[in-house]
Amino acid sequence: MRLTRYFLPVLKENPSEAQIVSHRLMLRAGMIKQASSGIYSWLPLGFKVLRKIEDIVHEEQARAGHIAIQMPTIQSADLWRESGRYDDYGEEMLRIKDRHGRDMLFTPTAEELVTDIFRAHVSSYKDLPLTLYQIQWKFRDEIRPRFGIMRGREFYMKDGYNFDISKEAALHAYNRHLVSYLRTYERMGLQAIPMRADSGPIGGDNTHEFLVLAETGESEVFYDSAVTDLRFGDREIDYADVAQCAGVLEEFTSRYARTDETHDEALFNGVPEERRRVARGIEVGQIFYFGTKYSEAMGATVQNADGKPVPVHMGSHGIGVSRLLGAIIEANHDDNGIIWPEGVTPFHCGIINLKQGDEAADGACEALYSALTAAGLEPLYDDRKERAGGKFATMDLIGLPWRITVGPRGLKNGVVELTSRRTGISEEMTPEAAVARVVEIYVPHLAAGRAG
Numbered sequence: 001m002r003l004t005r006y007f008l009p010v011l012k013e014n015p016s017e018a019q020i021v022s023h024r025l026m027l028r029a030g031m032i033k034q035a036s037s038g039i040y041s042w043l044p045l046g047f048k049v050l051r052k053i054e055d056i057v058h059e060e061q062a063r064a065g066h067i068a069i070q071m072p073t074i075q076s077a078d079l080w081r082e083s084g085r086y087d088d089y090g091e092e093m094l095r096i097k098d099r100h101g102r103d104m105l106f107t108p109t110a111e112e113l114v115t116d117i118f119r120a121h122v123s124s125y126k127d128l129p130l131t132l133y134q135i136q137w138k139f140r141d142e143i144r145p146r147f148g149i150m151r152g153r154e155f156y157m158k159d160g161y162n163f164d165i166s167k168e169a170a171l172h173a174y175n176r177h178l179v180s181y182l183r184t185y186e187r188m189g190l191q192a193i194p195m196r197a198d199s200g201p202i203g204g205d206n207t208h209e210f211l212v213l214a215e216t217g218e219s220e221v222f223y224d225s226a227v228t229d230l231r232f233g234d235r236e237i238d239y240a241d242v243a244q245c246a247g248v249l250e251e252f253t254s255r256y257a258r259t260d261e262t263h264d265e266a267l268f269n270g271v272p273e274e275r276r277r278v279a280r281g282i283e284v285g286q287i288f289y290f291g292t293k294y295s296e297a298m299g300a301t302v303q304n305a306d307g308k309p310v311p312v313h314m315g316s317h318g319i320g321v322s323r324l325l326g327a328i329i330e331a332n333h334d335d336n337g338i339i340w341p342e343g344v345t346p347f348h349c350g351i352i353n354l355k356q357g358d359e360a361a362d363g364a365c366e367a368l369y370s371a372l373t374a375a376g377l378e379p380l381y382d383d384r385k386e387r388a389g390g391k392f393a394t395m396d397l398i399g400l401p402w403r404i405t406v407g408p409r410g411l412k413n414g415v416v417e418l419t420s421r422r423t424g425i426s427e428e429m430t431p432e433a434a435v436a437r438v439v440e441i442y443v444p445h446l447a448a449g450r451a452g
């Protein structure tokens with residue numbers, strides 16, 4: 001993409017409505033625009049990152065054997081009356097009447113609808129296990145929408161639902177989700193710690209939340225610092241392998257890590273003092289096992305091996321896809337702007353032309369642009385007739401992890417400059433070497449996507 005042809009409405013001033021850095025930077029970098037309280041339009045740069053995050057979620061769900069569907073945002077109240085949640089859900093549910101006076105609602109989550117799909121089409125244990133998921137807009141009429149897209153009223157969420165014949169099988173689905181979520185967050189450059197949580201109105205005994213550590217997080221968290229040494233890394237996981245998934249879950253959840261809702265001071269005091277940490281975190285996902293709560297209320301049964309009808313065991317599992325943008329920025333920025341992790345960056349590499357209109361500089365930039373594009377990468381070429389300082393400021397603000405700077409002086413010596421946004425370290429090299437380096441850096445990220 002050439003900047004002169006792009007739509008990147010960056011703001012010079014700090015927007016006064018933003019209280020936290022991710023909200024401020026998303027507005028300043030022209031990623032989102034508020035449409036009304038807690039509801040946002042996604043401008044090109046923001047939308048691009050949102051789709052990168054969404055792609056990673058899809059790829060990792062596919063890897064775990066989960067199947068994508070898409071359910072409507074507007075649902076009939078009738079199903080929610082069957083489960084009893086139409087009355088229980090309270091003010092957060094946006095309720096609508098259609099022209100015939102029928103009660104409708106904007107989906108805050110979709111347990112009822114997916115259970116209805118299941119009961120209409122699945123009748124035998126032979127069709128299990130089954131996990132269906134979607135990535136879809138949700139609406140919750142939050143009492144205090146804030147922090148931009150972090151606590152919006154309309155937000156984008158991955159919600160998945162497992163159907164299993166027994167508690168044991170459903171707990172495998174639970175473990176499998178935990179493992180696949182760990183890999184998902186790591187691919188986005190985030191460390192999300194699974195923490196024992198409170199099940200809240202959804203009900204159920206087993207639930208973990210995934211928290212990204214950040215000073216601006218809404219939850220207080222208590223953990224053994226040993227959990228932050230754990231990495232999912234390149235492990236090859238066979239998601240069908242019950243023992244393997246249980247092993248990873250055990251490894252990541254055996255250390256003390258809880259939110260304020262389930263914090264147990266006595267247990268926490270059992271952690272060696274030098275490893276006890278109290279911090280704040282952003283919830284970027286949650287998994288639940290809730291047994292037969294919905295399947296019993298809504299008659300979702302299958303024939304078991306003895307031919308007897310039994311209610312299926314279920315769980316639901318969510319990732320805050322839009323909130324993740326905020327969480328990633330909270331965890332990756334400096335005074336000059338965002339620093340995207342390679343896995344989610346909107347463009348792979350920036351190209352800055354220090355002297356637009358100079359024949360040699362223009363030619364070198366075009367050649368870099370073509371070479372990066374031919375290698376399957378997306379460069380962003382700042383081809384504006386603007387002073388160098390302005391170009392650097394914009395590039396730092398929007399946070400591309402790599403930048404190639406091209407100027408007539410360097411070209412005389414046959415070199416351009418490759419700069420890491422994260423470290424600020426620049427190196428001079430030939431344009432060919434710069435392209436080769438950038439391509440090499442992205443190989444694991446592109447490969448991770450294809451493997452899904």
Ligand code: ATP
Pocket residue numbers: 109140142149150151152153154155156157283284285286318319320321322323
């Ligand atoms: P919270 O406690 O933050 O209100 P929740 O526990 O009600 O969230 P879940 O039902 O677990 O949310 O939804 C799954 C994920 O969706 C959450 O982990 C979070 O990342 C995201 N999410 C929930 N509410 C919002 C919101 N209002 N804006 C943006 N993302 C949200």
Ligand code: MG
Pocket residue numbers: 209283285286
């Ligand atoms: Mg939650």
